[in-house]
Amino acid sequence: MCARYTLTEEIILILKRLLIKSPMRDFHPRYNIAPSQNAPVILNEEGRSVQVFRWGLIPSWAKDPSIGYKLINARAESVAEKPSFRNAFKKRRCLIPADGFYEWRLESDGRTKTPMRIRLKSKEPFTFAGLWETWKDRQEKEFRTFTIITTEPNEILQPIHNRIPVIMKPEDEEAWLDPQADVKHLEKILAPYSSNEMEAYAVSKLVNSPKHDSPDCIEPAVVPPPSTLF
DSSP states (O other): OOOOEEEOSOTHHHHHHTTOOSOOTTOOOEEEEOTTSEEEEEEESSSEEEEEEEESOOOTTOSOGGGGGGOSEEETTTTTTOTTTHHHHHHOEEEEEESEEEEEEEOTTSSOEEEEEEEETTOOOEEEEEEEEEEEOTTOOEEEEEEEEEEOOOTTTTTTOSOEEOBOOHHHHHHHHOTTOOHHHHHHHOOOOOGGGEEEEEBOGGGGSTTOOSGGGGSBOOOOOGGGOO
8 A cells, every 4th residue: 555655856857757848836845645635646638737636536436435535546456457447547547746655664563663765766756657537526516536556565665565656667657648558568567666776764653644744754763773672
């Protein structure tokens, strides 16, 4: 699962790479983006653009919008077949800009969980593979939402969590946004990112609450060696 992430770098770096001319208005760094919150999404709808959607996919056919809380992630292994995601996988793919994400490492006592921030060693921003949908309430008010696709963990994540968000290689971003892309090729894209290019470090337990969204969230924490934890 990916339930928190960060976007602290200028999103303009990603927009330039994808040749998106529309500006990201009122952007400010985010240090603890959580489900149900709004965040930037890049899509290809009558041209590429960056928009702000709510995290937690609500399928167009859903009767209750609370389903979005259960659909913050989509598993790569079933995204092409699962009813909640299959139409979006074919027609409404998107990229979610980020520069890090959080997972909680269970320590050897079986109770303590240490929040970890995972990022690229280069510290450069990147994109997650995502899907988006449009849902309307009874008053025909429109809501646009997104989900992040996850896959099996790489060597960096294995000691921390059993899933990893799909981080897109820059050369695969074009295909992911292409409405005519071959589905079989897209499924192959949904693979773990190279662990050689990633790093993880412990951060403050401030990130445990989505109320905290400040630079303190990403500062390295001082964690005692395993032998002195107990």
